[in-house]
Amino acid sequence: MEYLEFANDITPLKITGVVVNSDGTSKPFDLREPDISKVLLMSLDEMREYLCQESLVLIGRQNTNFRNAFENKIPLARESECKLKDILVPTNEEAQDGSYSFYLEKDLRMPGFPEIVDRLHIDKGFKKTENGNIVSANESAFRIRRPHMMDVIIDQKLEQHNAGPGRKLLILKKGSIRLLQEDLEPTKEYIDAVRNALNHSENNQEQREALVRVGEEFGFFWSKEVELGGKLYVNDGQANNIDGLEILRLFKNWKIIEHNELLSLYNLLPQELILRIKKVIGMKLLHHEILSIQIPRNRDSITKKIPKPQVISTFRGVKIFTSAIVMNNARPYRNVIGIRVDYMDDDNPYIVVHRIGPAKNYFELSIPWMLIGYAEDLPIEPFKDYPVDYIWTKNFQYDTNNANIQTFEHPYLNFEEYCWLGTCILKYNDNPAYNFGHSNDVISYNFRNNAANNGTKICCYQYDLQNNLISNTLKFKANCAIISDTPDFEVVSPVNHEWDYRPCMLQYLLRNSHTFTGNKWQLPTLSKCVFASIHYSDFRGNPLILNIHKKYPIVKSLDNVSEDLNALVGYVKVVR
Known part of the structure; x- marks a missing residue:
């Protein structure tokens, strides 16, 4: 095909990615100049991973597809067969300045795993406050290995609960995210912080106190399952009126409504640190x-x-x-x-x-x-x-x-x-x-x-x-x-x-x-x-x-x- 022959000959000086949203808006981003030669021969599935790792753009496989030169979506199953250079088109055909672009098509009605994880800080550990609320930690204890290949589980369910005289609490669950231990790996910063706490003293009580300080910074647990959706308080007569939950039609408005199966962040550590922690505990x-x-x-x-x-x-x-x-x-x-x-x-x-x-x-x-x-x-x-x-x-x-x-x-x-x-x-x-x-x-x-x-x-x-x-x-x-x-x-x-x-x-x-x-x-x-x-x-x-x-x-x-x-x-x- 003509565009493929053209792709083999190009030497881009600049590459711009453009996310075209289903509402007609678009958002461009530039690849850094030193990265151009590296990414040009990447397959599209490798490119998807690269974009997430470098935080250039967070794209989920459920709601975002690459476009080919004919503006057709490329199926996920075909991404390993196509290279980035195959889908590049001149940014400005008249200028011929060596600038090229590629396009991604995004359906805003569908959730994207990397975006939700980033927005709700699910890629950080969590801890409980004194009143029992669960909040995310300041520092990241782990990274998700392949967020670009993970999905949000769609499972819509509406619950009603009494919230006092004449009041109801509506909970609309839209989906959930599951993070297994094999999906995660500890950050170097977290490993070093735990090791330093254990080396802080030979006294078990002082070591325990040092580990607690690490937990305050990095969190103590992650949630194996995070339920997503929203909550709304209504009067009894409005219990069947869920117009207030209409904003949840867009996944960007979803929030965490439940943490299930809390697992210790210590499970992610090397075995030698786990054994030391058990002895300290x-x-x-x-x-x-x-x-x-x-x-x-x-x-x-x-x-x-x-x-x-x-x-x-x-x-x-x-x-x-x-x-x-x-x-x-x-x-x-x-x-x-x-x-x-x-x-x-x-x-x-x-x-x-x-x-x-x-x-x-x-x-x-x-x-x-x-x-x-x-x-x-x-x-x-x-x-x-x-x-x-x-x-x-x-x-x-x-x-x-x-x-x-x-x-x-x-x-x-x-x-x-x-x-x-x-x-x-x-x-x-x-x-x-x-x-x-x-x-x-x-x-x-x-x-x-x-x-x-x-x-x-x-x-x-x-x-x-x-x-x-x-x-x-x-x-x-x-x-x-x-x-x-x-x-x-x-x-x-x-x-x-x-x-x-x-x-x-x-x-x-x-x-x-x-x-x-x-x-x-x-x-x-x-x-x-x-x-x-x-x-x-x-x-x-x-x-x-x-x-x-x-x-x-x-x-x-x-x-x-x-x-x-x-x-x-x-x-x-x-x-x-």
Whole structure:
């Protein structure tokens, strides 16, 4: 064709683009002189991307098409076959000054993705104000990879809501924009700002504060779906009159009417920064629940699978804590319960309960359990959760006395403001000879604080109920945490008790066993999760199993202990 032959010979000195609108108006823009040779051989789909990237003109594929030299629209499917030079025409045929133009045809009745994103700042992160409104941030945390190839989803819907006496709120949804994580990439400025915040200090609290400042500048989240349209308040008699929404016929008048599926901007960062952020945020209470367990007569052990809550996708990396609350009212100290968590595999934990004492009666238990770990969903607002700063999982090595002792160091702590919690865990893979859930061994633990208050020992003992001796047959670990008062937890720090020895004619097989009850207490409502632990103020102590009853704490020794028991008990109540 003649115009194509002509196109092969041109050497433009200047190229002007012209957007011809459906209302008869037009808007020209110039390509920068250094860009001419670069763009001349671009295909039109490459040109569309180039114009958006350089912000020369924002054109969406839904409402804008290139024109050929005959002023016909070029279909999107043909853009890869045509080059820019193929559609250039002389700007002024008479002047012959080396100026050429190309034309785009734009339908103002149809939305354009790049324009809406730019006008409503959807290409920036968002944050919430104190009154709950969502506003865009000042700086861009991400860029959209291919805005020129993305669409506005057209979906018109009218809703009516009561807005007070005699008033209605009309909400007209015209369309929506969806931004998936793979559509976005973080800006260098955002990555650098987050990295600088993490390097700001070695103190977690100061790092959290620095990350909040970054969020105030760049935002905390983006919306996976942004609904577009408008709102109008009318009197009741005008509810069917939507003339006031007629301006929404033009997409340039659309506004954001709803943010759906808010996702943390941290998800866009490199994995190494995400891991650092999770550590700075810290582990927190993820879930808590209470299991009811009934031990029938003549049964001395039972297992119960821990259900996986929706807040986690896996138990890997999550620390489980349990407690034993005796619900029987008559002589609740007659039986004492040993409890631990056994893992069939990394994602299948079970609560294992051993009854210590005569198994002649039905026994009812309440087993609170909770999960502490890193939240899988990264935050979409400034950090409000209170992390559990001191938390460990310890492996044990036996000493010459068959006692398992591990030390964990921590800053100086006022023991009157904290409580230590622990739970022993056993993994089936670590004990190949173990008949899952059917061991005759119970495991006890207690905590012993050093004089400087900057270190704590956890001491664990195994006791073979069948052979009536302390043993070392099982390989196990213990989850340990130091808990303080927060909106999640109410702490009663360890206090001494006047222990009452409870003699029993039937001391079961534990010939050296003694049972004690502590001071009478009025625990909070037992429908809430309560966890307790035994503490000693010096290195020496006795292996004891601790149970909770609404009247008092109950302990049973696993080895010979005098009737003059000296042990402290602290407890933690989950309050949220």
